[in-house]
Amino acid sequence: MPSVFLIFVIGKAVPHVRFTDNIQRHVKCPAAEAQGETVREVLTAYFAEIPFAKNYVLDDQGALRKHMVIFVNSQQIADRVKLSDSVPSDGTVEIIQALSGG
Amino acid sequence: MSDRILVATRKGLFTITKSNTGWSISQADFLADNCSMVMHDPRDGMLLVGLDHGHFGCKMHRSRNGGKSWEECASPAYPEKPDDFEDIPNPMSNTVIKWNTELLWELQPGGNDEPGVIWCGTLPGGLFRSNDAGDSWELNRTLWEDPRRQEWFGGGFDYPGIHSIHVDPRDSAHILLGVSCGGVWRTTDGGKTWECDGxxxxxxxxxxxxxxxxxxxDPHILVRCRDSLDCLWVQHHNGIFRSTDNARSWQEITDVKPSTFGFAVAVHPADPNTAWFVPAIKDEKRIPVDAKVVVTRTRDGGETFEQLSKGLPQEHAYDLTFRHSLDVDENGDRLVFGTTTGSLWVSEDQGDSWQNVSTHLPPIYCTRFVKE
Known part of the structure; x- marks a missing residue:
């Protein structure tokens, strides 16, 4: 299991990433900082450290899984396919389950 | 004689073993997780289980120590869809099938001459091959990109799927697939080309x-006789079919009481004329005829059938046996079947009588004897 990773950039804020508790029993996804200007870039940075987590969140084509949702600063993202929504440098990205999946 | 049975269910993987006191549940793994398929590899003893985590997608785990511990391995994933791939809408629903794994529906080891090779059938219809015991998977693109594949449609699911894979022990490049709904497909060159020629x-x-x-x-399941490899049985949506020429032609078997409808069939490993079925009322009702659970058995290639009920519930029983939930051991004496209501029965006398192991397991998707 990889250790909790933090990307420190001196003098610059970095987006914060947090995952639903429900994913943790399958694959440990600790809260962490991950650099990027879009949701795709932030997740790519995060999954570089925890590769197995990627397929729990994204489908085979790299889109957000049908019954997952992502919020950036408490706003649900609009682009579930390319994950192109912007992430502020001090933003928070939250990956949670949608109730739609039962 | 197999003393161990793997049971994949809606809420976990259970191991059933025989001891001096009879059959009982000896182990539970992946509790609360949806286990769609399980495989024991007789070549090296590896266990492989397919999971469906719903929100989090399909995943594969394996054990190299008989189930003492498990590790996640790679799960079959469809490659990036090419921009120039021309989809043909599904003829039944007019929808395009996505390049995403929806269910791990079948797992089978490759031939004895190809260690590490595993085949996986999936919904929505992709066939995957691993050359490294599950470290990686590759989609068989010739079948997936065959225009005829896009005429497949779902039977019971929104998507079509490959539920049966048979690697011919005489030639590992000769493989038969059962598809719901898409018929029986054959490759004789390891998957480079495919035909649907039955x-x-x-x-x-x-x-x-x-x-x-x-x-x-819509063959619900395709099974092959171990010692008469050209003899196969199919429990079809439409009834029972048998082939004696390696799936080149099929003969329909009708007038079987109480019903020719069902999902599961098992064939005796040494006697191609002996096969078992678990019938139900066709086809949208899918409950036992007269609410009585019975197994039907033929010993003469489908000329006649017996109804076997000793030890099975004969009133107010609403058990349905799914396609992967009936199995026979390597001697042909022991049988097991499990049902949607979580009941599990074992026979040690070719179905003459049945012992109930549990009536309160989660819905059962697959039962497989561990054949050493």
Whole structure:
């Protein structure tokens, strides 16, 4: 299991990433900082450290899984396919389950 | 004689073992997780389980120590869809099938001459091969990109799927697939080319002129006799079919009481004329006829059938046995079947009598003897 990773950039804020508790029993996804200007870039940075987590969140084509949702600063993202929504440098990205999946 | 049975269920993987006191549940793994398929590899003892985590997608785990511990391995994933790939909308729903794994529906080891090779059938219809015991998977693109594949349609699911894979022990490059709904497919060159060339299957649910089209058939399961490899049985949506020429032609078997409808069939490993079925009322009702659970058995290649009920519930029983939930051991004496209501029965006398192991397991998707 990889250790909790933090990307420190001196003098610059970095987006914060947090995952639903429900994913943790399958694959440990600790809260962490991950650099990027879009949701795709932030997740790519995060999954570089925890590769197995990627397929729990994204489908085979790299889109957000049908019954997952992502919020950036408490706003649900609009682009579930390319994950192109912007992430502020001090933003928070939250990956949670949608109730739609039962 | 197999003393161990793997049972994949809606809420976990259970191991059933025989001791001096009889059959009982000896181990539970992946509790609360949806286990769609399990495989024991007789070549090296590896166990492989397919999971469906719903929100989090399909995943694969394996054990190299008989189930003492498990590790997640790679799960079959469809490659990036090429921009120039021309989809043909599904003829039944007019929808395009996505390049995403929806269910891990079948797992089978490759031939004895190809250690590490595993085949996986999936919904929505992709066939995957691993050359490294699950470290990586590759989609068979010739089948996936075959225009005829896009005529497949779902039977019971929104998507079509590959539920049966048979690697010919005489030639590992000769493989048969059972597809719901897409018929029986064959490759003789390890998957480079594919044909759907069997004749004789009949789909009553289709317009008359399409009824015998090999590519629209719904074989619920395809099983092969171990010692008579050209002899195969199919429990079809439309009834029971048998082939004695390695799936080149099929003969329909009708007039079987209480019903020819069902999902599961098992064939005796040494006697191609002996096969077992678990019937139900066709086809949208899918409950036992007269609410009595019975197994039907033929010993003469389908000429006659017996109804076997000793030890099985004969009133107010609403158990349905799914396609992967009936199995026979390597001697042909022991059978096991599990049901949607979580009941599990074992027979040690070729079905003459049945012992109930549990009536309160989660819904059962697959039962497989561990054949050493």
């Amino acid at each position: 004749t004789g299957m009949r789909a009553e649910y289709m317009p008359e002129e399409k009824a015998y089209d090999p590519g629209i058939q």
